[in-house]
Amino acid sequence: MSLVPFDDRDGKIWFNGKLVDWRDAKIHVLTHALHYASCVFEGQRAYGGEIFKLTEHSQRLHESARILDFEIPYSVAEIDQAARDVLAANNLVDAYVRPVAWRGPEQMGVAAQKTKVHVAVAAWEWPSYFTPEARMKGLRLNISKWKRPSPECAPTKSKAAGLYMICTLSKHAAEAAGYDDSLMLDYRGQVAEATGANIFFYKDGKLHTPKPDCFLDGITRRTAMELA
Numbered sequence: 294m295s296l297v298p299f300d301d302r303d304g305k306i307w308f309n310g311k312l313v314d315w316r317d318a319k320i321h322v323l324t325h326a327l328h329y330a331s332c333v334f335e336g337q338r339a340y341g342g343e344i345f346k347l348t349e350h351s352q353r354l355h356e357s358a359r360i361l362d363f364e365i366p367y368s369v370a371e372i373d374q375a376a377r378d379v380l381a382a383n384n385l386v387d388a389y390v391r392p393v394a395w396r397g398p399e400q401m402g403v404a405a406q407k408t409k410v411h412v413a414v415a416a417w418e419w420p421s422y423f424t425p426e427a428r429m430k431g432l433r434l435n436i437s438k439w440k441r442p443s444p445e446c447a448p449t450k451s452k453a454a455g456l457y458m459i460c461t462l463s464k465h466a467a468e469a470a471g472y473d474d475s476l477m478l479d480y481r482g483q484v485a486e487a488t489g490a491n492i493f494f495y496k497d498g499k500l501h502t503p504k505p506d507c508f509l510d511g512i513t514r515r516t517a518m519e520l521a
């Protein structure tokens with residue numbers, strides 16, 4: 294894995310409507326999102342220059358923000374175009390694309406109605422999280438002590454940055470114990486998902502996957518179900 298810090302790279306980032314130099318895509322330390330997790334994001338991959346299910350991702354970004362009570366000031370089509378522009382500006386063909394939207398520094402405190410909503414899209418070459426050898430051998434998952442919360446306790450349908458603290462804690466504990474990733478159960482003790490992916494089980498010629506009623510309904514999950 295590359296150790297070049299993510300704030301010190303060459304290239305362009307789409308930042309509030311403009312392509313800016315990578316190192317200039319900065320935010321202030323008193324940004325609301327940094328303190329109160331008012332931030333949503335996406336993660337999508339480009340293969341051979343085409344972004345897989347691009348519009349579904351941009352739509353989900355909009356929906357995630359709406360669930361967190363903010364409106365993205367760019368249309369789905371504009372976010373789609375921003376992702377394509379970023380790919381082209383960085384001469385990327387096979388890459389990971391990261392749109393992110395957050396409440397800015399205009400207001401501090403829990404209430405944040407007066408903040409502006411900012412949007413950025415970055416892209417970089419990011420190989421699969423696991424090496425091909427590890428995947429062929431099979432990945433080992435522990436069971437996290439953290440549970441996915443009930444939809445009454447968190448905005449579980451949103452790809453909200455705040456929900457990822459549970460994933461980071463689970464993943465750290467798994468790696469510290471020699472596992473590749475962690476399987477998180479939900480608040481009822483039922484199988485939910487891994488820290489950055491949905492999960493499927495293959496048994497007796499059938500695929501099984503939990504209903505996403507308290508965690509992300511992944512676009513990959515939906516695609517796998519269409520193909521199965």
Ligand SMILES: Cc1ncc(COP(=O)(O)O)c(C=O)c1O
Pocket residue numbers: 336460486487488489490491509510511512513514
């Ligand atoms: C916690 C979590 N669940 C599920 C997924 C799968 O979502 P998708 O297939 O839409 O990328 C992700 C992907 O980032 C994730 O982080």
